[in-house]
Amino acid sequence: MFGGGMEIPEQLKEIIRHSSEAEVVEIVMMSLKEAMRDPDAFAKAGNVPPMLAQGLKMLPKNDEALRPMAKTMAQMLIKQVKSGATPSFDDVKDSLADAGSWMSNFMGGMNDVPDSAPAIPDEVTRLIEASIECKKREDFEKAEELLKEALKICPPESAAACQVLNNLATTQLILDKYDEAEVNLKQFLKLSEKHLSPDDHHIASSYFGLAMVREAQNKTADADLLYKKALSIAEKAYANSPLELAHMLETLANFYEGQKLWRKADPLFQRAFMLREKALGNEDLEVAEQFVRYALVHENREHYAEAEMFCYKSLQIKYKLLKPDDADLARNQALLSSIYIGQKEYAKAEPILKQALEVLEQNGDEDELIYPLEIYERLLKATEREDEAAKVSERLAALNTEE
Structure with missing residues (x-):
């Protein structure tokens, strides 16, 4: 998974090619959690560099601590798959060097994430991971069922509930279950005020989800406002993730295109293209x-x-x-x-x-x-x-x- 001169498995390459950056981050999160169960065994097997294995021992076992690292590693994997090269230990090391907040924790600071931060219950994590596997198979109904089960056992108003609500609402949007998705998106946004920073990419995605709900309800004025709010957050959240920002720009452009508002759509299409071309060549x-x-x-x-x-x-x-x-x-x-x-x-x-x-x-x-x-x-x-x-x-x- 993490390189070290090893070839990325073709199955993983295919998943990365057809996944958003956010989805690749979740896959990396799962792999990191597996590595944390026995870092030494993973290092001996060549799945992670020794430096990373030592870092995993020191890192608090909660999503808040893991996510910055997972994000930089996901970006590295996406870049490697796009270029066709194989990530080496040096690639991993360089990638981690870009994860400033995580590396400061790794070096002993750990000020941003208190040790007392509540971990997501193991059973909730298991259900989330199982739902991700279902989504890979495009079994979204089963994924929804698993996430609903996870939500029932989450501590009320916890970080775990916040994460599950986000995943559940996203799944329901795919299933065109707009009324249910709307309820869960609103609940997620309420909890996000407690657990996430105001410019977190999950918040941007949730406002995009609400905009999709309003669009499906033919409430185009409301949808327009929500899309714009989402984009204003995404500009900050995806400052270092141009492909994700391009996707959101294109979504808004398509919204205007559907209303034949071409003068609004075209600049967004053009900007999305420029971001992709700059990132990918x-x-x-x-x-x-x-x-x-x-x-x-x-x-x-x-x-x-x-x-x-x-x-x-x-x-x-x-x-x-x-x-x-x-x-x-x-x-x-x-x-x-x-x-x-x-x-x-x-x-x-x-x-x-x-x-x-x-x-x-x-x-x-x-x-x-x-x-x-x-x-x-x-x-x-x-x-x-x-x-x-x-x-x-x-x-x-x-x-x-x-x-």
Whole structure:
């Protein structure tokens, strides 16, 4: 988990690639807690450097003490996975050197976190960890059930209850259980005044969650205010986490996009892009995916020239980084064909679309065929090939039934 010249397991790399920084922090927290149970054994096994093992012995066993360290290590892991390199002990050491507050505790200060700080009950920790595993499997209903069970055994108004409420509300938002999520978000924010600093990233995320609730209720004015409040906190909370801040900026941009408030949306999209490109470089797949999202935004606006430009930018990156038969590249090509159809450039669209479909037939999942087949159906109808279009429609109906 922590390097030392060891290769990061592919399963962990995949989780990191598809997780937010906050989620990676929680994974690191779990690993640190496991290491703390027997630091010497972990050091001997090569899972942690001796320096870190000694530090774990000295560190108070509570989340407040562990989280700053977990955050810097999560950022290091994300950076290493993005670059394709393997973290060494020196990487870990350098990463910990950036965690100023944790290192001062490690050197013997421990002034910021009193030894008397209440630890989260073991059973609550176990249930939280089990819920995270459920989320990895996308079993959000089970995760919600486990978190509700954890909440019942948390001491009232404790730090443990605060953490569980945050996780529970986030899970309920994923499940579109907005009424329940709203209750838990408000309760979390009340407890956060006691347990968290005003600019903690969990508070920013909770206001974003409340904004999502208001948006789902079509209370756009309230949602707007809550999104702005969340962003004002996120600017401080994610000062050293540009990818998380970019995600929040893009969420607010999409909110304005849904209302066709393009003058408000565009600067947010642009800033999100600048943050990602600065953090990741201009030839990263996440940057390419952002170009895809911008292409979709402009296609939806029927601004086809801009959509085509962003789609090409995405393809330029993916042609360098992916194999010609990669399913992700094929989906991108399908988008380009859709943009051509919007411009009535059917002769350009068809060969690209057929190539994309061929790749996805061989290398993609069946549900990945739905989007390009819908585009193909549009193309066939636009070129008055009704019989062929009817066959594609039948196949789409079958695929949608299977879903």
